[in-house]
Amino acid sequence: MEVLDQYFDYLKKLVSEALNDETLTPRQRLKRYLDVITDKLERDRWMLGCLIGDFSLQVTSHSKLLRKRLDSIFREWRTLFASCIAAAQSAGEVDSRFDATELAEFLLASWEGAILRMKVERSPAALERFKAIVFETVLQQPRASAPAARQRRIRKSSTAKAKRNRR
Numbered sequence: 322m323e324v325l326d327q328y329f330d331y332l333k334k335l336v337s338e339a340l341n342d343e344t345l346t347p348r349q350r351l352k353r354y355l356d357v358i359t360d361k362l363e364r365d366r367w368m369l370g371c372l373i374g375d376f377s378l379q380v381t382s383h384s385k386l387l388r389k390r391l392d393s394i395f396r397e398w399r400t401l402f403a404s405c406i407a408a409a410q411s412a413g414e415v416d417s418r419f420d421a422t423e424l425a426e427f428l429l430a431s432w433e434g435a436i437l438r439m440k441v442e443r444s445p446a447a448l449e450r451f452k453a454i455v456f457e458t459v460l461q462q463p464r465a466s467a468p469a470a471r472q473r474r475i476r477k478s479s480t481a482k483a484k485r486n487r488r
Contacts, residue, residue, distance in 0.1 A: 322386070322387065322390060324372070325372065325373070325376060325387070325390060325391075325394070326390075328372040328373065329373065329394050329397075329398075332371075332373070332398075333397075333398075333401070335354070335357055335358070335361075336354060336398070336401050336402075337401070338357075339353045339354035339357050340354055340401060340402070340404070340405045346409070346412060346414055347405050347406070347408035347409035347412055347414060347415075348409045348412075348414040348415055348456075348460065348462070350405055351402070351405055351406070351409065351428075351460065352452070352456065355432070355448075355451075355452050356452075359445060359448050359449075359452075362436070362439060362445070362448070363445065366443070367439050367440065367442070367443045367444055367445060368440065368443060369440070370436040370437065370439065370440050371433060371436050373391065373394055373395070373398075373433075374433040374436055374437065376391060377391050377395075377433070378437070395429065398429060399422065399425045399426055399429055400422075400425075401425075402424075402425035402428055402429065403421045403422040403424070403425035404421075406421040406424050406425055406428075406460070407421035409460070413462075413463060414462055415460050415461070415462065415463070416461060416462075416463045417463075419459075424459065424460070427459065428455065428459070428460075431451060431455065432451060435447040435448050435450070435451035436448070
């Protein structure tokens with residue numbers, strides 16, 4: 322249990338550094354965290370994954386105590402991501418159709434699955450595929466509504482005409 326807690330303390334530090342970086346937008350912070358972890362996994366030559374995921378896979382059927390601790394860790398981890406996702410939604414960077422906590426849950430579960438595939442393949446392909454798909458679908462920036470997009474085109478056209486007329 323102590324090893325698991327120490328690992329999670331280390332992971333929370335990485336999460337905090339990435340998700341609390343005010344120089345980045347919330348959506349950029351989410352990407353940054355996944356890139357930081359990808360870099361860490363690359364240093365381990367794609368052979369080692371996440372201790373939390375490994376324990377979840379191996380010990381939950383053998384130890385009720387560890388299963389409960391892992392559940393607690395996932396809930397705390399999810400909260401950190403949900404906060405950043407909610408900030409991205411408030412900033413209009415991520416669609417708000419889904420609850421931030423549900424998106425965080427999906428993000429963590431899917432990311433852990435990508436890490437498992439990475440270990441099997443000994444390659445970053447699953448991680449890169451995950452990042453590309455999640456940021457183009459689940460965490461995509463909301464598209465401008467048709468009327469708003471039309472207004473931008475009209476303004477852009479009017480500005481171009483005004484510039485031509487000044488010449």
